[in-house]
Amino acid sequence: MEPLIEVQGLHFRYDSGPEVLRGVNFRLFPGESVALLGPNGSGKTTFVLHLNGLLRGEGLVRVCGLPTRPEHLPSIRRKVGILFQDPDEQLFMPTVLEDAAFGPLNLGLDPPRALHAAQEALALTGMSAAWHKAPYHLSAGEKRRAALAGVLAMRPEILVLDEPTTYLDPPGRRELADLLRRLPQAKLVVTHDATFACATTTRAVFFREGRIESEGPTAELIRRLGWDERLPPAEPAP
Amino acid sequence: MRHLVLEDWSRKESWLHARDPRAKLMAAVALLLAIGTSPAGSPSRLAGYALLLLAGVIIADLPVRGVWLRACVVLPFAGVFGVLAWLAGEPGRAAAVGVKSYLSAWTLVLLAATTPLPALLRGLASFGVPRFLLIVIQLLYRYLFVIAEQAHHMRLAAASRGGGFRLRSRQGWRAGAGAVATLFARSHARAEAIHRAMLARGYRGEFPLASPPRFGLGDALLSLWASAAAAALRLA
Ligand SMILES: Nc1ncnc2c1ncn2[C@@H]1O[C@H](COP(=O)(O)OP(=O)(O)O)[C@@H](O)[C@H]1O
Numbered sequence: 001m002e003p004l005i006e007v008q009g010l011h012f013r014y015d016s017g018p019e020v021l022r023g024v025n026f027r028l029f030p031g032e033s034v035a036l037l038g039p040n041g042s043g044k045t046t047f048v049l050h051l052n053g054l055l056r057g058e059g060l061v062r063v064c065g066l067p068t069r070p071e072h073l074p075s076i077r078r079k080v081g082i083l084f085q086d087p088d089e090q091l092f093m094p095t096v097l098e099d100a101a102f103g104p105l106n107l108g109l110d111p112p113r114a115l116h117a118a119q120e121a122l123a124l125t126g127m128s129a130a131w132h133k134a135p136y137h138l139s140a141g142e143k144r145r146a147a148l149a150g151v152l153a154m155r156p157e158i159l160v161l162d163e164p165t166t167y168l169d170p171p172g173r174r175e176l177a178d179l180l181r182r183l184p185q186a187k188l189v190v191t192h193d194a195t196f197a198c199a200t201t202t203r204a205v206f207f208r209e210g211r212i213e214s215e216g217p218t219a220e221l222i223r224r225l226g227w228d229e230r231l232p233p234a235e236p237a238p
Numbered sequence: 239m240r241h242l243v244l245e246d247w248s249r250k251e252s253w254l255h256a257r258d259p260r261a262k263l264m265a266a267v268a269l270l271l272a273i274g275t276s277p278a279g280s281p282s283r284l285a286g287y288a289l290l291l292l293a294g295v296i297i298a299d300l301p302v303r304g305v306w307l308r309a310c311v312v313l314p315f316a317g318v319f320g321v322l323a324w325l326a327g328e329p330g331r332a333a334a335v336g337v338k339s340y341l342s343a344w345t346l347v348l349l350a351a352t353t354p355l356p357a358l359l360r361g362l363a364s365f366g367v368p369r370f371l372l373i374v375i376q377l378l379y380r381y382l383f384v385i386a387e388q389a390h391h392m393r394l395a396a397a398s399r400g401g402g403f404r405l406r407s408r409q410g411w412r413a414g415a416g417a418v419a420t421l422f423a424r425s426h427a428r429a430e431a432i433h434r435a436m437l438a439r440g441y442r443g444e445f446p447l448a449s450p451p452r453f454g455l456g457d458a459l460l461s462l463w464a465s466a467a468a469a470a471l472r473l474a
């Protein structure tokens with residue numbers, strides 16, 4: 001089977017800084033959900049930005065067989081939907097509906113069709129009732145779902161989510177996990193949240209210092225590396 | 239802080255709210271022209287404009303007192319001109335300047351309170367105001383709150399460590415300047431991130447418009463009626 005995303009020997013540095021990606025090899029297959037774990041500053045976000053050509057380093061990045069060269073970027077950006085870590089940065093239009101319609105309009109859909117696609121995506125994420133709201137009137141969970149609607153409205157084949165549980169309370173996380181499990185797309189989920197990773201993915205890769213250090217089934221890898229939040233309970237006061 | 243009353247008002251539903259932004263812009267411009275060119279010493283004419291505006295506020299189902307209060311923002315500026323005119327020995331002109339500025343502000347408040355900013359910007363775009371400028375205004379408006387909130391958090395953080403931006407001491411100045419620099423750097427990083435998020439959703443330099451507004455009978459009536467009333471008052 002052809003991989004949807006294929007990355008080989010990817011190296012990258014910001015300007016003249018140190019190398020942030022140091023030889024990443026990664027593949028994502030259709031129908032797969034993969035967690036991307038790793039310490040802060042290990043290059044996860046930088047890696048994600050390569051998957052639709054927002055950054056370009058040395059090495060190979062192919063999406064559905066297309067290398068991320070400028071001439072392929074429009075179709076690659078339609079195939080790969082990225083949900084960024086901070087929803088405030090993703091919701092830049094004045095209202096939820098206009099924001100969800102931004103992508104479809106850019107794809108060249110005429111306004112009625114673009115609005116239809118936006119409304120469908122809002123229904124999918126349970127945000128239909130808030131279509132007229134301004135982003136700063138939304139709760140954190142609503143912002144996340146509105147931003148996701150903006151991504152889904154482009155009907156991507158691959159979903160990439162960068163720490164999607166940031167700012168969410170436990171019910172919000174559960175809601176988001178449920179929603180992700182209902183979506184048919186192949187997924188790459190960057191997260192620090194072990195429970196969330198286990199609930200939404202089957203395979204995991206572990207990033208350290210700009211390369212994939214280990215990988216395996218999600219629950220097993222987390223156990224093997226001790227990469228979860230478990231701590232001994234607090235002692236009661238004497 | 240997260241709430242602009244004007245923003246809430248602009249999303250209400252009334253006959254005036256439902257009108258095309260271009261119609262409201264035309265009506266407002268007609269009224270502003272009439273008010274601005276009215277000679278001093280015609281109190282009944284100015285009262286006529288006020289009645290017209292009051293009718294607008296009532297049709298739009300807005301709180302009259304609230305609108306009046308918000309239009310007061312111009313009084314300090316108008317006051318300076320008024321005082322200058324008074325000192326120049328023209329008390330009648332001084333009063334007219336004050337009243338006319340106030341009526342103009344009232345017009346603009348009514349426009350903004352019945353038209354959400356995005357719609358207003360679309361209206362301006364169709365009158366040939368450069369799109370680039372309008373996009374900048376739209377993004378500024380969207381992120382004003384985010385940046386203001388950031389500034390607020392920084393002030394809280396400074397205050398809880400016993401600091402604060404009191405600009406009396408040299409240290410206060412330095413802390414204040416540092417905070418502004420931090421805010422600027424963060425805003426810059428944010429702008430970059432927003433640009434990336436736009437590119438990721440297919441942005442290629444053209445800001446798309448979701449719904450080209452439709453100019454209907456009610457819209458034509460509003461702009462005609464308001465322009466006619468303003469002209470009649472002005473020429474009476
Ligand atoms: N725009 C940038 N310019 C320079 N350095 C950056 C930039 N963004 C991230 N970095 C650096 O690259 C490294 C990896 O960052 P990032 O990809 O955000 O890691 P992660 O998402 O795993 O926390 C960090 O050392 C960070 O300081």
Ligand SMILES: [Mg+2]
Nearest residue numbers: 044045046085
């Ligand atoms: Mg990151």
